[in-house]
Amino acid sequence: MFIHMFAFRFKGGVTAEQKKHIVDEIRKLKDGIPELQEVYVGLNVSPRGQGYELGGSMKFADAAAFERYNSHPVHQKLLSWLVPLVEPIEVDFPV
Numbered sequence: 001m002f003i004h005m006f007a008f009r010f011k012g013g014v015t016a017e018q019k020k021h022i023v024d025e026i027r028k029l030k031d032g033i034p035e036l037q038e039v040y041v042g043l044n045v046s047p048r049g050q051g052y053e054l055g056g057s058m059k060f061a062d063a064a065a066f067e068r069y070n071s072h073p074v075h076q077k078l079l080s081w082l083v084p085l086v087e088p089i090e091v092d093f094p095v
Helices: 016-032 063-071 073-085
Strands: 002-010 038-043 054-060 086-094
Touching (some): 016 073, 063 086
Antiparallel strands (some): 002 054
């Protein structure tokens, strides 16, 4: 098993509606990318979030499945409009 974790700080001007859209679209990735086994994403409610307003995790069979997901056209399309809106941090590890 392989886990991909991420958290986003939003850049200035990102609206609450955009944040909800981001959460919704990340959840939809599971429908379009077979390598993605599980996805959990939501807005951060922790008082210790250090400015990270969104967090998530994804489960894959192995690192190779994660790499296929990473280059999948559905994921790349999401990144094309998401990356300009966020300052991300990622943690990836085998389990």
